[in-house]
Amino acid sequence: MAASSVAVPAMILFLPPLLLLLLLVAWKRSRRGNAARHVVVVVLGDIGRSPRMQYHALSLAKCGFSVILLGFCSSKPRDDLLHNDRIQIVCLTELQRLAVGPRLLQYGVKVVYQSVHLMWKLMWTEPASYIFLQNPPGLPAIAVCLFVGCVCGSKLVIDWHNYGYSIMGLVHGPHHPLVLLAKWYEKVCGRLSHLNLCVTNAMREDLAENWAIRAVTVYDKPASFFRETPLDLQHLLFMKLGRTYPAFRAPAGPSDSRIERSAFTERDMQSGVVTCSSGRPALLVSSTSWTEDEDFSILLTALEKYDQLRCDGERLPALVCVITGKGPLKEFYSGLINKKHLQHVQVCTPWLEAEDYPLLLGSADLGVCLHKSSSGLDLPMKVVDMFGCCLPVCAVKFRCLHELVKHEENGLVFEDAAQLATQLQTLFSKFPDPAGKLSQFRKNLRSSKILRWDESWEQTVLPLVAGT
Template sequence: MGKRNRAAVVVLGDLGRSPRMQYHALSLASQVGLEVDVIAYSGSEPHPDLLHNPQIHLHLMHPPGFQGLPRILYLVVLPLKLLQQLSTLVWVLFFRISAPDFFIIQNPPSIPTFTVVGWACWLRKSAVIIDWHNFGYTLLGMSLGTRHPLVKMYSWYERKFGKSGHGHICVTKAMQQELAQNWGIQATVLYDRAPGHFHPTSIKERHELFLRLGLHHIKGHSGLVESAVSDDHVNSTLFTSSSPYSESDIQRSDPIKVMLKRNRPALIISSTSWTADEDFNKLLEAAVLYDRRVNALLGEDYLIGIDSEAIIANDPFPSIHIIVTGKGPLKEEYEKKMQKLRLSRVSFQTMWVTARDYPLLLGSADLGVCLHTSSSGLDLPMKVVDMFGCGLPVCAVSYSCINELVRDGENGLLFETSSQLANQFLELFKGFPLNCKLLSELQRGAVASGSSSRWGDEWAQKVLPLVRKLDERDHA
């Protein structure tokens, strides 16, 4: 690459919660051999490969201190927030890093990223590739309303300065079409793909993970529960058990036999940023409806506060344990709602898992639930990509372009209402864990979707040609 052999990846957000931009940095270092400066906010821990790669240099900034404010105060401090972002970004791009051949920047946010990176490109004779994840003005419109003057100003700014990129990539064909027809921007579609460390989890790995996460038993009868260590905590979890092989067993290198419990709950995973574009009321309502409908189908009265262990082991419908991972502004609000639930067959648990354990947890679950609805209707949830990489089928909220990722009846199911989601739980989990035909079919479809193409392959096909084109431009 050019005379400098250097690239810069700019993320005006929490780096640990920006997997796509982390993967860009890793691909630039491993597939092109560049020195890569990553400029982002600190917060969640990035992937270990990013931390240990000698060609990748992290420049982590402190996030603005204006989070979680009421709307009226948000509008007052917004200029201060933008000024702080602008000055910090100028300092890093102009003085802390060496001049790169090109930048890859994440959009949104457009303001002030487009402006500052544009200045840096002019002064340091660099190029810029814009990775369109969504549109910033539609995200702002969710909190201020689509007709707000600031939203209209943001839309004008994003459209005008978005054209300044020397190369463009985006996350869906629908967004590619929107950019081409209404923005005058030609972008290459780079679908999110899970990297190689996302894969189905072995039974032994599941057992070790559940032990590590403290998933031995759960405290509480329903709603939001906590993990509880049992007396048999080394040998048993909520989902698995282990025991030594008997002397009659064939000699094995591993002396411990690990099994999935036949009367285990079904494990559902939903990962979230706890923001307004994910309506978790749908999942809570679906849990209540599942609980009531199972009791009705079995001819039981709707009982409050039954301990999960009291449910008959050979019921055609299992109890369900739902783990919700992630951090975000609405987490506490939804946890309070979960605590008020009184269910006999469904329990919720919230937790934050490390970058190492997250793929293992996805690969240990029976079903994923995605509640993401795009503010623009043009982006796709990365969490579903990760789930498919781990062979985990998904129930996902239906919106305009979700079928570019989730193929209904093949690798997942689409729903619009909580009632539909509850019915999907009934259909998928009847006969759990051994006689779930539809769930097994979707699992095979998820494995096929996750293994059909990995991030490195997709990046080499779609982004590497753009990088080489910029190299030619640099030498022209």
């Protein structure tokens, strides 16, 4: 009797959602004829900070597919994506972390909410031939997309950027039960996908050997808008940034011990060559998501050593160091930066609009990458973008970096702050001499004829989905 008294209210509670789900399934199946040239791209993260998935969407649209792009809308994507008639952005609502309760409970509530919310959004979208999913984050997105794919006849394509469990391991430790559960989840669910893409050959081999997942390597490639910035656009960019960030402002009076920022524009606008042999500060750029897999104390320590060398009379240019990006550790590192007392180095940490970031890279003299893969199997897309702008790079060493950065050819590889400081001293010792090593790296990049994203995508991914 007690059991029946509980069962009846439970049936009344769950019957409407179940009926609605069945109606949605019937509706989706009735519209399967529209799915052949339709794809859903899913990012369980900020679309504006997921360039590779934006590129997938743009390439699919260029090749005649209609695309729905699902993700968080925290920052603005590129204008060419926003204004593309074949691409519709559907915003997911991000659940803010609960302020009370055990951390495991907070995480569980977030996963349940994301599962229901993502499933609801996917069920209401047009039926798709493929669901492209970025991993990580894959919990709970892989399972949800697999379920929706089974219901609606969509094929799941997982684009492996890294392993989610390895990123969790940076916070909780590799043997934490939650990390081990996440690893099992990725392994099991990943095997159920129709197609797998990955970012390096090392990851492709690891997926095959340890997870029995066959994947196709699709290297990150720079989009066409990553290129060297013309001098007139450099000037406009510096003027725009100078309205917000003091490091880009010209000094109002006589020069002092700080940086003469106005010298950035002391160039011959006709020939495009630097007209000043001294005085112009060098522009160093790094970009980051401010997460645990990037140790920016390495760069800050190297900048201190560089600043001391210049104070000791070394013939080195002053530096403007721009670190772009958003992320959880930005406040922590901003505090460290504010405590530094550098005389010949200025550090600023702006968040740039999508259209300004390529212009900044194309205006810079050197890029620095501190991405140290949690799995050792992915490559930093920021370096790909820098190379697209023919910008030489100093990058911290990890397992498969050699697939991208060629030491002493297109940049330098370092292991600690002391090595980075030495490399900065070497590269800028003859700045901006065209015969210097920095200029030679740039010449090597110019002559390498870097393959662009559209060409690479059409060679590797299009043949895999063109038969739909």
